[in-house]
Amino acid sequence: MKSEELSISKESEEYLEAIYRLEEKSGSARTMELARQLKVTPGSVTNTIESLEKRGLVIHEPYKGVKLTKNGRKLALNVLRRHRLAERLLTDVLHLDWSQAHDAACELEHAIAKEVDEPLEKALGHPKTCPHGNPIPSESGKLVEEKAELLTKLAPGEDGTIAKITEEKRDMLQYLATLGLVPGAFVKMEEKAPFNGPIIVKVMGASYALGRNVASIIWVRKS
Amino acid sequence: MPALSCHKALKELKGKTDLTIALAGNPNVGKSCVFNQLTGLSVVTANYPGKTVELNMGVTLHNGTRIGIIDLPGTYALSAVSDDQLVARRGVLEGRPDIVVVVVDASNLQRNLYMVLQFLELGFPVVVGLNLVDYAAKIGLKINHEKLSELLGTPVVPTVAVRGQGIDELIHAVVDLAQGKSKMKEPKITYGRDVEGAIQTLGEAIQERLDETPYNLPARALAIQLLENDVEFVDMFKGRQSKRRRRRQRRRLGQGQDREEFLKLSARLARQIEEKHGEPVGIRIARERHGLAGTIADAVQTKFDQPILLSQKLKHYTVAPYTGIPLMVAVMLGIFAFIFYVGGWLSAFVDTLWVSFISSNMGELVHFAVKNEILANVILWGVDKGILAWLSVGVPYILTFYIVLSFLEDSGYLNSMAFLMDNVMHKLGLHGRSIIPILTGAGCNVPAIMGTRVLTTKRKRILASTLVVLVPCSARTAVILGAVASFVGWTYALLIYVIELMIIGMVGWGLHRLLPGESSGLVMEMFPFRFPSASVILKKTWFRFRDFAYVAFPVVTVGSLALGALYETGYLSAIAEPLSPIVYGVLGLPAVAGICLILGILRKELTLELLVALAIVGGYGSGAQNLLAFMTPIQIFIFALVVTIYIPCVATVAVLGKELGWRNAFLIMVFTIVLAIAVGGIAYRVVPYLGLSG
Numbered sequence: 001m002k003s004e005e006l007s008i009s010k011e012s013e014e015y016l017e018a019i020y021r022l023e024e025k026s027g028s029a030r031t032m033e034l035a036r037q038l039k040v041t042p043g044s045v046t047n048t049i050e051s052l053e054k055r056g057l058v059i060h061e062p063y064k065g066v067k068l069t070k071n072g073r074k075l076a077l078n079v080l081r082r083h084r085l086a087e088r089l090l091t092d093v094l095h096l097d098w099s100q101a102h103d104a105a106c107e108l109e110h111a112i113a114k115e116v117d118e119p120l121e122k123a124l125g126h127p128k129t130c131p132h133g134n135p136i137p138s139e140s141g142k143l144v145e146e147k148a149e150l151l152t153k154l155a156p157g158e159d160g161t162i163a164k165i166t167e168e169k170r171d172m173l174q175y176l177a178t179l180g181l182v183p184g185a186f187v188k189m190e191e192k193a194p195f196n197g198p199i200i201v202k203v204m205g206a207s208y209a210l211g212r213n214v215a216s217i218i219w220v221r222k223s
Numbered sequence: 224m225p226a227l228s229c230h231k232a233l234k235e236l237k238g239k240t241d242l243t244i245a246l247a248g249n250p251n252v253g254k255s256c257v258f259n260q261l262t263g264l265s266v267v268t269a270n271y272p273g274k275t276v277e278l279n280m281g282v283t284l285h286n287g288t289r290i291g292i293i294d295l296p297g298t299y300a301l302s303a304v305s306d307d308q309l310v311a312r313r314g315v316l317e318g319r320p321d322i323v324v325v326v327v328d329a330s331n332l333q334r335n336l337y338m339v340l341q342f343l344e345l346g347f348p349v350v351v352g353l354n355l356v357d358y359a360a361k362i363g364l365k366i367n368h369e370k371l372s373e374l375l376g377t378p379v380v381p382t383v384a385v386r387g388q389g390i391d392e393l394i395h396a397v398v399d400l401a402q403g404k405s406k407m408k409e410p411k412i413t414y415g416r417d418v419e420g421a422i423q424t425l426g427e428a429i430q431e432r433l434d435e436t437p438y439n440l441p442a443r444a445l446a447i448q449l450l451e452n453d454v455e456f457v458d459m460f461k462g463r464q465s466k467r468r469r470r471r472q473r474r475r476l477g478q479g480q481d482r483e484e485f486l487k488l489s490a491r492l493a494r495q496i497e498e499k500h501g502e503p504v505g506i507r508i509a510r511e512r513h514g515l516a517g518t519i520a521d522a523v524q525t526k527f528d529q530p531i532l533l534s535q536k537l538k539h540y541t542v543a544p545y546t547g548i549p550l551m552v553a554v555m556l557g558i559f560a561f562i563f564y565v566g567g568w569l570s571a572f573v574d575t576l577w578v579s580f581i582s583s584n585m586g587e588l589v590h591f592a593v594k595n596e597i598l599a600n601v602i603l604w605g606v607d608k609g610i611l612a613w614l615s616v617g618v619p620y621i622l623t624f625y626i627v628l629s630f631l632e633d634s635g636y637l638n639s640m641a642f643l644m645d646n647v648m649h650k651l652g653l654h655g656r657s658i659i660p661i662l663t664g665a666g667c668n669v670p671a672i673m674g675t676r677v678l679t680t681k682r683k684r685i686l687a688s689t690l691v692v693l694v695p696c697s698a699r700t701a702v703i704l705g706a707v708a709s710f711v712g713w714t715y716a717l718l719i720y721v722i723e724l725m726i727i728g729m730v731g732w733g734l735h736r737l738l739p740g741e742s743s744g745l746v747m748e749m750f751p752f753r754f755p756s757a758s759v760i761l762k763k764t765w766f767r768f769r770d771f772a773y774v775a776f777p778v779v780t781v782g783s784l785a786l787g788a789l790y791e792t793g794y795l796s797a798i799a800e801p802l803s804p805i806v807y808g809v810l811g812l813p814a815v816a817g818i819c820l821i822l823g824i825l826r827k828e829l830t831l832e833l834l835v836a837l838a839i840v841g842g843y844g845s846g847a848q849n850l851l852a853f854m855t856p857i858q859i860f861i862f863a864l865v866v867t868i869y870i871p872c873v874a875t876v877a878v879l880g881k882e883l884g885w886r887n888a889f890l891i892m893v894f895t896i897v898l899a900i901a902v903g904g905i906a907y908r909v910v911p912y913l914g915l916s917g
Contacts, residue, residue: 174451175304198646200542208746215744
């Protein structure tokens with residue numbers, strides 16, 4: 001295991017990190033989206049994904065996208081941990097502007113050796129989140145995630161606050177936002193059509209029917 | 224109405240009036256009611272090329288001032304994220320009205336104020352029409368409109384538009400503001416520190432370096448648009464536009480490098496906010512705007528307890544599955560029966576009137592004026608049969624249907640139906656709202672295709688219209704019943720409907736996968752049930768009917784003349800002749816059927832009438848009244864099946880062309896012909912095994 005971790009290249013680490021972020025956002029990472037994020041060509045994404053798949057770090061389902069395996073997830077969280085610790089270091093100790101911290105941390109994260117991250121964490125005073133407010137995974141790769149469930153899981157009459165909306169299309173996000181469907185908004189389930197039909201939710205005093213495919217990008221925390 | 228370009232229509236409107244106002248508001252807040260109260264029947268409809276959403280324009284007179292009114296589509300906001308919003312925004316930016324009247328729903332102030340804030344941001348003088356104050360009171364909301372006026376810095380006039388209350392006062396406030404008799408206060412719309420900081424930085428850069436902004440927007444407004452990464456404005460800066468526009472823009476926005484600088488600056492500012500708040504800046508701004516609207520709403524409204532209204536309970540029953548579905552089935556059957564019986568009765572009535580009073584007289588008149596027998600007959604095809612074809616479809620089916628549709632729309636029940644049907648329609652790449660046009664197709668395809676306007680994207684409209692065309696309308700039902708049910712048996716008539724239903728399912732499923740673009744999900748407001756205003760419904764019906772008339776009348780008349788000429792001169796057989804390999808070879812029909820099929824394009828029920836008529840001429844004598852004398856049961860079945868599927872009638876083609884463009888209309892025509900031949904050909908070879916004698 002250890003030798004495998006050591007053999008992971010900087011490039012692979014970047015890939016795992018990006019896949020993790022995309023998976024968080026929308027359930028899986030599409031190769032086109034990966035190429036865009038990593039600023040590489042779709043062809044080279046396919047090549048790298050193939051080699052990562054061979055090493056059992058990711059699973060590539062055609063037309064669906066890339067998902068991390070258990071091992072891949074562990075490695076990705078480790079990269080994320082180093083990235084977020086690096087950001088803390090840059091902003092708290094070196095007083096870099098937080099808007100510059102991200103890019104610099106992308107470089108720095110790969111240089112933080114296994115022996116260094118724990119002392120670093122200690123020196124920084126065991127921060128819980130990065131400067132942008134995202135949680136820092138623990139050394140064992142655990143991430144304290146917020147508990148949220150799909151909006152469609154609410155029964156009629158139940159309510160909650162929107163935790164996140166996982167959608168990549170900006171237009172849809174923006175459209176929902178103009179109706180008041182934004183994270184933090186209070187929603188009440190009014191009606192659910194059977195057989196995975198649409199739902200009716202009340203938000204900001206108005207009721208909206210949402211098709212299941214729209215409703216299933218919205219995550220809520222039940223109140 | 225011939226499609227008028229918005230650009231031109233707006234210019235004309237401004238030219239002939241002293242003052243122009245734009246009427247804006249969320250959907251279903253009574254905006255069209257206000258528009259109707261203000262304007263008469265002389266409403267002009269215009270659209271932007273490629274957009275299905277239209278702008279209505281009208282003129283009203285107030286104490287000698289001629290006021291032009293631009294009725295923007297009802298939208299929730301003014302971003303470039305959907306067609307309706309884009310059209311609303313362009314209408315107001317290009318139209319540059321002197322005043323924007325925003326009609327808001329007093330029973331849901333927070334969401335409604337969102338757009339008021341957007342208009343104020345864009346720098347427009349605004350008058351707020353606080354509508355539905357009566358309904359708000361019923362559900363226990365009281366709005367202090369004076370305080371609202373103070374907070375927004377704009378005049379606020381309470382109205383009940385359905386009953387015309389407050390409309391005069393509203394116009395009065397508009398004129399006062401326009402003539403400087405009242406003043407707006409500078410509204411204080413400030414965002415959170417980060418967003419505000421970014422807006423100011425970008426705004427200052429714009430102020431310093433741009434001589435002229437697009438649409439003469441204030442620097443602050445443009446800064447917000449760029450920060451929100453608004454597609455239209457960003458494209459303008461990138462220079463991604465039509466050539467003509469680009470030339471105009473280049474003059475205004477300076478050289479490419481400068482423009483790139485702005486985009487870079489705005490992207491950098493946006494990224495900073497995004498990183499700090501963990502959400503895209505557009506969402507952040509929307510959230511803060513909602514917060515602002517909420518604060519204002521809370522400050523001006525008081526809530527008191529009121530019992531739950533009957534309409535609210537009813538709403539619940541219409542969407543709850545166990546009560547909603549039976550109710551919907553009943554309503555659908557009701558609509559179907561209404562269109563079928565009332566429309567059918569009216570159609571027969573119009574037919575009788577025409578035939579007994581006009582046809583005979585016109586026949587004599589034309590024959591008297593035109594001595595040439597053939598020419599006279601051709602003219603009669605156009606002015607007699609053609610106009611009748613148009614009248615007997617237009618008046619009975621379209622008028623009645625539109626009254627029903629407008630009632631469903633305005634009352635809010637249409638949305639309940641759409642909610643229940645969403646699941647089924649989703650499989651066909653459509654969403655719930657498309658059930659109404661498809662159902663209506665069984666009455667008449669023409670209003671059904673116009674009814675696809677309730678769908679928001681062109682893709683959905685093409686999909687739904689193609690399915691509508693495949694729904695057997697009342698004329699085709701007449702052929703199915705008259706030929707198949709009478710001579711072959713009602714089970715076979717039913718079989719045609721089953722085949723049609725299967726075809727519709729498969730075509731929908733297939734098209735959904737073939738057409739580029741994907742089906743976006745349903746997002747639809749479920750507004751409370753309201754009793755619609757009769758005058759709004761009648762006016763809506765009239766405008767829609769007028770639209771139909773402009774399209775269908777010339778097409779049907781010219782089509783009738785052309786087909787009549789072919790028929791009377793005998794060229795029709797010459798055209799039908801080359802078709803006989805298909806008609807006889809593939810479909811196994813007698814050659815005479817080919818002529819009937821061609822003429823049936825005019826009106827589908829003509830096919831049956833002609834079949835009988837031509838058969839009599841063709842030497843079968845009066846015994847041909849019985850179709851079985853010269854056609855086998857299989858041939859009758861295939862004939863009716865093909866009639867049901869092939870090319871929609873000429874009025875339908877005309878409306879397809881108008882609504883979806885001629886290219887799409889042509890594609891749908893070709894598709895249905897191929898489909899009809901294929902299905903007919905297969906049926907010809909399969910049906911004998913079902914026990915039907917050949």
